[in-house]
Amino acid sequence: MSGATYKEDLFTEKATHFAEVLLPLALPKNYTWAVPANLLEKVQPGCRVEVVLKNKKYAGIVKLVHTEKPKAFNPQPILNVLDDEPIVFGNQLKLWAWLSDYYMCSEGEVMQAALPTHFKLSSETVLMYNDEAGDDFAHLDDEEFLVAEALLLKKELRLVEVQQILDVSHVYPVIKRLIEKGICFVWEDLKNKYTEKKENFVILHPEFATEEALSNLLSNDKKLQKAEKQMELLLAFLHFMKTTGEVKQMDLLKKSNATAAQLKGLADKGILIIEKRSVDRIKNLPKSININFTLSEAQQKALEEVKASQQQKQVALLHGVTSSGKTQIYVKLIEELLAKNKQVLYMLPEIALTAQVIRRLQIYFGGYIAIYHSKFNSNERIEIWNKVKSGEAKIILGARSALFLPFRDLGLVICDEEHDSSYKQQDPAPRYHARDATIYFASLFGANVILGSATPSLESYYNASVGKYALVELLSRFGDVDLPKIEIVDTKKLFTKEKGKVILSVPLQEAITESLQKQKQVILFQNRRGYSPYQVCQTCGWIPHCHNCDVSLTFHKLSNKLVCHYCGTNYPPVHTCEACGNHHFAQQNFGTERVEEELQEFFPDAKVSRMDMDAVKGKHGHDALIQLFEQQRIDILVGTQMVVKGLDFEHVYLVGILDGDAILGFADFRVSERGFQLMEQVSGRAGRKNEQGKVLVQVRNVNQPVLFFVQQHDFKSFYKSEIDSRKQFQYPPFTRLLQITFKHKKPDVVAHAARTFAQGMQSLYGQYIIGPAQPIINKIRNLYLMEMMLKLPKDTQLINACKHMIQQQTAILHNDSRFKSVVITPDVDPY
Known part of the structure; x- marks a missing residue:
């Protein structure tokens, strides 16, 4: 037995307390470590601790501290406590345990999904210089010499730095030889990668804080008067300080057209002071409540029903048709929760939605709102995390990952568009459904849940119909605007030169022309991105497939590549058939890129934009495009599901569904439900203010029963038909x-x-x-x-x-x- 192991065994014999620790790994069970006496007061549930597992260091979260020593093994000691106070609360740990149990994954996998990257510390290799090695490196080869010399100067190097010195990625053999020759040794360090953002602020020297001293400086300081540019900069600073209160160096130089050297000159003269301060990465608005609207009679009735139902049932389903004003009901409920100093979680299925909704909510609640989703970088996410944990952030708007934030006092959860399949996580684990997980999480706080939708999921509506949830209905549009008229265009009777699917039928072209003449906007929906979902050899029927997946490749014309939408692999365009050697290919079916091209050809004077995963890049890409459309700087917007989920545009008259068959053609027991929801949601974007809109659905199979229910906007009849079928064939909710x-x-x-x-x-x-x-x-x-x-x-x-x-x-x-x-x-x- 080695000395180290012997000491650990002696320690474990004396240990009186033990901790069950979660690690961000897919482990078969949670492991236990011993708590050293000197760390006993610091080790508490929710804190991160430094532990060793299989010779690697990890930052784990303490789940439980107990006094029961494991019988089968001697646990190793916890090395260090990384937090002064818990970073997660007890209710979060309960949620993690529930998700692990219900969705059949490990708590470590839940932890991996729940925590921001900066909380999941990594074990980084650090090389420490051995002072006893001296400075004679004559016996080393060239690569060893370079690293040893750098170590002599810096005393320690990280693995990344060694790679930079040698300009190669494979540095382990060199490091191994240096250790063997006694030049250095390895030290494993758990490094927290989060850094505060700091900016330079400019302040006036206290000597000139009084009006008299400042006036004297401006009038009598001859050195300053000779330095014309510095004087201009000082005057700009004083004006800036008066209007904004605090002055950032970057803003001051930009607005005054001054240089850093001129600012330094004023600092050297002791007039201004440059001070580095920690700042938030997320811009904060002033906290204010400004509810400047009155509910309609129907909305007021629905609000009172929701409030009454919350006394008896935890969950209420708000079934409100598109444009009925559900958001304003949410605002009134949030206002009441803020008055009680409670936190509210407002969940939306798509990041594209959060941008528009937050702009509207900020009008009412200002800086009370925080937004959280996967497009934020790690530093931004950790700052929001800390604001939620401290209770500073009261209204949190986000996609499904917002569920994992450390709420201090959650009072209400709003799950808008609750029917949406985006709430279900696919890969990796935990494969949770955010709507269902939220209901459990809210119950831990005794908080209420509002599920809102124009087209509720069959499960939620069934739960409401049997009394498990309360049901509140809002079945008229705000302002009593009529629901849009839906027309079915039978494309089976229409033909194209390539004998492919019709992209823009004549009725749709005429409707677009009519809409543009009215100076109204158009949304076209096609649930396939790219130019062409597949191309086929006209001689033998061969179709290019991905080498890694059993799927056809989608042609993207803009990038001139064939792309696999499952693994992301790109291929050059195929011009020769691999089966028969022919060069003639036909583009089959069509994606959003192809639609955009056709629109530009048919309507050259219209401003056309595309909204899909390929066109929208960056954190603010969705919002920028949505704002352009809101400002009527885009006439026709073509896109995938991003364009249909709850977005509210005032000037849209026409909505076109270009390929209804693609929506209804899946071999899935939910196909009718999803088809109805998608078509009804798309149609809801049309005619939302003062005018009945119009919807055209292009489809080859016009006899699908779903189309009848969509045309009538009749959710209840659709539900009755579908629920009977589910019961007969024993599918959920049965x-x-x-x-x-x-x-x-x-x-x-x-x-x-x-x-x-x-x-x-x-x-x-x-x-x-x-x-x-x-x-x-x-x-x-x-x-x-x-x-x-x-x-x-x-x-x-x-x-x-x-x-x-x-x-x-x-x-x-x-x-x-x-x-x-x-x-x-x-x-x-x-x-």
Whole structure:
């Protein structure tokens, strides 16, 4: 036994307290470390601690401190406590445990998703110079000499710095040789990468704080009077200080057209002082409440119903048609919560939505609002995190990740567009549904939840219809504007030169012309980005596919590349068929890029813009485009789902759905529900102020039942039809779905593994198993896929037992050497 291990064993024998620590890793269980006596007061749940696991250092979160020593092993000691106070609260730890249990993943995976990057410290290698090595490096080779000389000067180097010195990425052999020759040794350091943002502020020297002293300076200081530019800069500073209160160096130099040297001259003379201060990365508005509207009679009735329902039920479903004024009801509810000094979480499914909604809410609540989503960089996210934790941020507007913020006193959660599939996290784990997780999280605070939608999910509406949720309805548009008229255009009767799908039918072209003549705006929806979803050889029918995935490649004309939308791989355009050698290809179907090109051809005088993942870049890209459209600087906006989710534009008269078949053509039990929701949401963008709008749906199969319900804007009849079908075929909300995906680089191995797994489940759950079978896309990123579905009754005991058996079967399968490398991914409530 080594000396170090012997000391640790002695320490563990004496240790009286132990900590269960979460690490940001997919571990089978949470591990325990011993708490040294000198750290006992500092180690508390929610704090980060420095621990060693398999010779690597990690910053873990303490979940629990207890006095029960593990029987099977001697735990290692915690090395250090990294926080003076917890960075997460008890309710967050409870949420993490619930997500881990319900969605079948580890708490470490939840922690990895929940914490900002800066809280997840990394173990960085630091080389420390060995003073006993002296300075004679004659025995070293060239690379060793360069590093040793740098170490002699700096005493320590990080791995990145060694790579820069040698100008190569593979530095480990050099480092290994230097350690062996006694030149240096390795020290592992957990480094917190968050840094405060600092800016230079300019202030007046206290000597000139009085009006008399300042007047004397300006009138009698001859040196200053001779320095004309400095005098101009000083006067600009005084004016700036009077109007804004505090003066940033960057703003002062920019507005006064002065140089840094002129400012330095005033500082050297002792007139101005340049001071470095910590500043927020997120701009803050003054905190104010300015509710400058009156609710309509229908809105007031709905608000009173919501408030009454909150006394009996935690969750209320607000079913309000598009443009009925749901947001104003939310504003009134938020105002009441602010008066009670409570926090509010306002969740939206898309980042594109947050920009428009926050501008509107800022009119009412100013700096009480904070925004949080994945487009913020790590430093910005940690600043918002700290403001929520301190209680300074009262209204938090964000996408699904805002659920993980450390709320101090949550009073209300608003889940707007609750039906939206974007609330469901796909990859990586935890594969949670933010709407459902939010309801649990709110219950920990005793907070109320409002689910809002014009087209509620069938699950939520069912829960409301059976009394689990309260149901509040707002079925008339604000100002009693009529819902838009919906026309179906049968494209089966229309033809194109390429015998492909019609992009802009004649009725749609005429409607666009009419809209432009009225000086109104147009939104066109096509749920495919790129120029052409696939190209096909006209001789033999060969289609270019991705080498890594079993999908056709999408042609992007602007970048002149074929792109796989599953793995992101780019390919050069194909001009020769790999099957028959022919050079003639036809572009099949169409994406937003192609639509934009057609619009520019048909309407050369119109201002056309595109809104999709390819066109919108950067943190503020969505907002910039939305603002241009709001200001009527864009006539026609074409886009994917980004353009349809809850955005409110005053001057839109016409909305066109270019390919209704693509929306209704999926092999999925939710296809009718999603199709109805999407079409109704798209149509809701039309005619929102003083005029009935118009919607055109281009579709080949005009006999789809969903189209009738959409034309009538009849959600209740659609719900009744769909819920009867779900009950007949035992789909949610009458059952719980649990999907298991198997992945491996060899198709025969993954198929064998899936069958073996299913056989292991057969005895107890055979009647509930569907599959295993290949999914429609059976290869992604060079891994072959198999899927198995369990359709379980809504019996909590049975579902939990099934989850436990899935974990057991996973362990059994991975103990078989043939299937050790098969990736098994459970997904609860997958759709």
